[in-house]
Amino acid sequence: MQLLEAKLHKIDRHNYRSYSSMRGEYHFVDFDFFIDTVQSDPFAPASRVRARRAWSLTDLEWLREKSTDYQRAARDFIARFFADLSQQDNAVLIDMPGQTILDRTSVVFDEEGIELRFRINMPADGRTIIAKKTLNLLTFYLPKMIRRATIARELPMDELxxxxxxxxxxxxxxxxxxxxxxxxxxxxxxxxxxxxxxxxxxxxxxxxxxxxxxxxxxxxxxxxxxxxxxxxxxxxxxxxxxxxxxxxxxxxxxxxxxxxxxxxxxxxxxxxNDAAAKIRAEDGRCVHNVDLSPYISNLPMGKDTTAFSSQNASGSTSQASWLQESIESGAEALLIDEDTSASNFMIRDERMQALICKEDEPITPLVDRIALLRDQHNISVMLVMGGSGDYLDVADTVIQMHNYDAVDVTEKARAVVASHPTRRKQEGTEVIVHPRTRQINRSALQSMLEEGKFRIQVKDKTSLRFGREYIDLKALEQIAHSSQLLAIGYLWFQLAQTKGWEKNPTRAFANMLHDNWADMMPKYGEMAKPRVIEVMAVLNRMRKAEFK
Incomplete structure (x- = not known):
């Protein structure tokens, strides 16, 4: 701590950039403090710091004997507790969890002890360092927070x-x-x-x-x-x-x-089921060499749909692509809401079939393929449906929501099918081939980072910056927290370390996301473990990605 005080006194009243000399390791009486990165400007992203306290000083060593899920939850609880303490001073920022309990890097348990990872906005008057204020923060208020969050007697143990x-x-x-x-x-x-x-x-x-x-x-x-x-x-x-x-x-x-x-x-x-994927229509998104032939074929001018690419996909094309990409990424179930779907991808009724013959319609609607997904590929589908009774013919279970009460109307639905048989023609009976595993060009990912001066940045859960590209993710409703996106960016970085083509990116990311996945990541506190399905879904929306 004396070293920290000495450095601060030395840079008192200096320009803000002098804070860079603070990087390093400092030893307090009962914990070690690390300043890993220092912001260059008061308006730049806050400095990244860590505090590690030995197990023997926490009375929490019993946590090491618990299951990995119990430990994940305990780390999440400690992060929330520290976040509550840090609200007393807006200079201290920890990755704030939401309603989900994810595997986060903001609190880490290792062999040595408990490590807190967070950010600090270094105090200043304009762009001038005020050492007294910084010293008060780093040697008085902050140690109190660190000690309270990492010792059993200060934590509400029943709540934990x-x-x-x-x-x-x-x-x-x-x-x-x-x-x-x-x-x-x-x-x-x-x-x-x-x-x-x-x-x-x-x-x-x-x-x-x-x-x-x-x-x-x-x-x-x-x-x-x-x-x-x-x-x-x-x-x-x-x-x-x-x-x-x-x-x-x-x-x-x-x-x-x-x-x-x-x-x-x-x-x-x-x-x-943690392999369930929510899909929807997404006008304007990019598509990279996806086989859409089970749902879209016979396009005008003979455009091939077995390896379809577009930088501006339509609603039906985007939803068909998302379905195929999800299955390729390991999805075992699909979740679909009629309200956010492309109507021509979902259904083509009897009158439209009579008006437009099948030879002139490139789309085979999902209603004609959904049973084959179930029977041939064991893919479950849950559909919110209010406008088309044709799906009753293929439904195994029908649940009616009435005033927020659930009612099983499966038998009633079967009676409706029997008394009101559909007169539309079945349009897709051929076998659905499992989507091909596409390869990803790792070198292209690396070159994007080089061109963008190594920028992997996240502001919220709707966008990820990778190099110079900003990836629009507003449609990805299953991203639980922005910290998952930062982890996704660095997973891509890890994949890009080897040149050439990765033959099976889904399997590669699954191998990375093992129990100790965070060990390969930078020691940042604002990351959370994503699912492989999300890693691939974000990658599929990168316009400069190269798949084959």
């Missing part, structure tokens, strides 16, 4: 235990889905609605979810015990009902529950 046990319960519930042949599980009493479209916080006066008896199952959680709820079977499931009755709310809860949620979120006992 509930936080960690909730995660172990969710992991256990999710692990039972395949055993019971379920796509998802929604526990009774869950609160699914959110307070606003731009908020992930629960609507506290919402109607608690209750499973219809026909779909009710009981799963076993290690801490909560038996939990009753609605089991959504594998296969094709339709969510139907009138407008504003909760169809999209249910789908939204299911799509977000590929991740764990904090206690009190309302969705902490809602779990989904």
């Amino acid at each position: 235990q509930r936080h960690c046990e909730a995660v172990e319960d969710q992991v256990a519930l999710r692990s039972q889905l395949k055993q019971h042949k379920l796509l998802a599980f929604v526990a009774d009493g869950s609160l699914l609605p959110r307070i606003a479209g731009n908020s992930d916080l629960p609507l506290t006066d919402a109607i608690p979810f209750l499973s219809p008896d026909n779909l009710a199952v009981e799963l076993e959680a290690p801490h909560k015990g038996k939990i009753r709820g609605m089991g959504i079977p594998e296969g094709i499931t339709l969510i139907v009902g009138g407008g504003f009755h909760g169809k999209s709310t249910l789908l939204s809860a299911i799509e977000r529950s590929v991740y764990d949620h904090v206690p009190g979120d309302g969705r902490e006992y809602v779990v989904t």
Whole structure:
């Protein structure tokens, strides 16, 4: 600490850039402090720092004997606790978790102890260093926060235990889905609605979810015990009902529950197969050599759709591409909302078939291919559908949402099919070939970073800057936090270290995202582990990416 004080006194009243001399390691009485990067300007991104405290000084060594999921939750809890402490001084910033509990780098457990990784806005008067103010922050206020967040007697241990046990319960519930042949599980009493479209916080006066008896199952959680709820079977499931009755709310809860949620979120006992992908139409996106022939063929001027590329895809083309890319990336289930889909990709009714003959229509709608996805590739599909009854012919399960209550209307739907048979013609009966595994040019990724002066930057979860390119990600609704995007950028950087073509990028990223995935990353505190599906979905939207 004396070294830190000496350096600060030496640069007092100097230009702000003199803070760069502060980089290095400093030893306090009971923790080590590292200044890794220093901002060059008061308006530049804050300086990155770390604090490491030995296990023997924390009374938290028992955490090392717990499961990896328990430890992940404990690290998340400590990060939240430190974030609450840092609100007292806006100069200290830690990657603030939302409602999801992700595998983050803001708090790390290693052999030596607990490491906190965060940022500090170094104080100044304009662009002049005020050493006294910085000294007060770094040697008085900050050590108090570090000590409180890394010692058992200062942490609310009952809350920490509930936080960690909730995660172990969710992991256990999710692990039972395949055993019971379920796509998802929604526990009774869950609160699914959110307070606003731009908020992930629960609507506290919402109607608690209750499973219809026909779909009710009981799963076993290690801490909560038996939990009753609605089991959504594998296969094709339709969510139907009138407008504003909760169809999209249910789908939204299911799509977000590929991740764990904090206690009190309302969705902490809602779990989904973690290989489920939400897809939609996305006008204007890029597509790189994707085989769209199962859904789109016979394009004007003989354009090939077995290796389709575009920098400005239409709604139907973009949705077909997303479907194929998801399966290529390992998706086992597809989640689709009619409201955000291209209508001509979803359905072509009897009258339109009579008006436009099949030879003049390049699109084979999903309604004619969805059963083949299920039967030939074991892909489950969950559809929110309010406008087309033709999907009733292929549905295995039909759930009606009525005033936010779920009702199993599968038998009623089958009676409707029997009494009102469709007169539209089946348009796609041929075998669906599994999407080819495309190769990615690693050298192109490396050259993009070189051209852009190595820029991997994230401001929010709707955009990632890689080199000079800004990748638009507004359509990716399953990105839980912007910290996942920063991790994705650095995963690409790792892939780009070797020149040439990567034959199977999905497998390469899966190998990188093992339990110790963060060890290959820079020691930044603002990263969180993404799914391989998201890594590939973002990569597919990079306009300068080179696939073959």
